[in-house]
Amino acid sequence: AQTVTQSQPEMSVQEAETVTLSCTYDTSESDYYLFWYKQPPSRQMILVIRQEAYKQQNATENRFSVNFQKAAKSFSLKISDSQLGDAAMYFCAYAGTASKLTFGTGTRLQVTL
Amino acid sequence: GAVVSQHPSWVICKSGTSVKIECRSLDFQATTMFWYRQFPKKSLMLMATSNEGSKATYEQGVEKDKFLINHASLTLSTLTVTSAHPEDSSFYICSAKQNHYGYTFGSGTRLTVV
Numbered sequence: 385a386q387t388v389t390q391s392q393p394e395m396s397v398q399e400a401e402t403v404t405l406s407c408t409y410d411t412s413e414s415d416y417y418l419f420w421y422k423q424p425p426s427r428q429m430i431l432v433i434r435q436e437a438y439k440q441q442n443a444t445e446n447r448f449s450v451n452f453q454k455a456a457k458s459f460s461l462k463i464s465d466s467q468l469g470d471a472a473m474y475f476c477a478y479a480g481t482a483s484k485l486t487f488g489t490g491t492r493l494q495v496t497l
Numbered sequence: 498g499a500v501v502s503q504h505p506s507w508v509i510c511k512s513g514t515s516v517k518i519e520c521r522s523l524d525f526q527a528t529t530m531f532w533y534r535q536f537p538k539k540s541l542m543l544m545a546t547s548n549e550g551s552k553a554t555y556e557q558g559v560e561k562d563k564f565l566i567n568h569a570s571l572t573l574s575t576l577t578v579t580s581a582h583p584e585d586s587s588f589y590i591c592s593a594k595q596n597h598y599g600y601t602f603g604s605g606t607r608l609t610v611v
Contacts, residue, residue, distance in 0.1 A: 417598040427535075427588060429602035436598075475540060479598055484531060487540045 386411045388478050390488035397466045398496050404451075405461045405491045407476030416480040418452065418459045423490075424472040432474070435459065463493075471495045499525050499595045503603025510581055510610055518576045518606045520591030526571035527593035532564075535588045535605075547574045581610040 387410045397403035409418070420432040435443045435452050442450050447464045463470055476488040500523040510516045520530055528549045533541040545555045545566050553566035563585075565577040574593075578585050591603040 419600075427590075427605050429541075429590065429592075431600075434598070479600075483529065483594060483598070484543055484546055485541075485592070485600060486543075489540050492538075 386413070386416075386478050386480055386486050388476050388486050388488035390476055390491050392491045393489070394492045394494070396494040396496060397463070397470075399466055399468060401466055402462060402464045403466055403493065405463075405474055405476075405493070407459045407461070407488055409457050409459065409476070409478050411457070411478065411480060413480040416478060418450075419477040419479070419485070420448070420450070420459075420461045421475045421477060421487075422470075422472045423475065429475075433461065466495050468495050468497075499593075499599070499601040501527075501591065501593045501601045501603045503591050503606060505606060506604060507607040508609070510608070512582055512610055513580055515577055515579045516581055516608060518578075518589055518591070518608075520574045520576070520593070520603050522572045522593045522595075522601070525593075525595050527574075527595065528571060529594040530568060530574040531592040531594070531600075532566060532574075532576050533590045533592065535590060537588075541590060544576075578608065581608070583610045586610045 389408045416437045418435045422430045433445045449462045451460045473490045475490045477485045502521045504519050530547045532544045535541050544559045545553045547553045547566045547568040549568045555561045568574040590605045
């Protein structure tokens, strides 16, 4: 079975600074997708970024980018120019051939002034 | 963009009664929907995978007789919590698979059993 590990329960970043959230996963599959989701206090799950395993190029969405290291099974999220609205729970997730999402335990991000 | 509507957003029911939660894809057809349970400050735990026109596939440890899932159309899946008890109180979230590895989430339902 696939597992997703987020080793940072909480992180803090100052506004306008950069923060990196860590995620590792374990799988024997070669074709899969990785995701970062944001869950603000409203608890609505919001897709931040998605990476296809067969693509070597790291995905980027505005201030959000990933460092995808397939051999190391690592998928970290970098948030640049952090904003107060970035404060939320961030979940790393994996989807393989079974199509269902497996989530990590989450990282709570605080953004301070 | 793709929208999934989940109702109700919150519900309070008496112990022993049943409650139904609806998950509806508004602008796309979802052959596969997923139901999650989330405890406070915890991650999402997959309960079951619902496929249109067939029986749901439940994750290990999830009581299929307590959590009834029906996916009767390409746009609607329902979760019924039968004979609810206080330990069933939780936040339930549905997700619809839009296309190849595209997932859209409902806004969730907070269930309180008193």
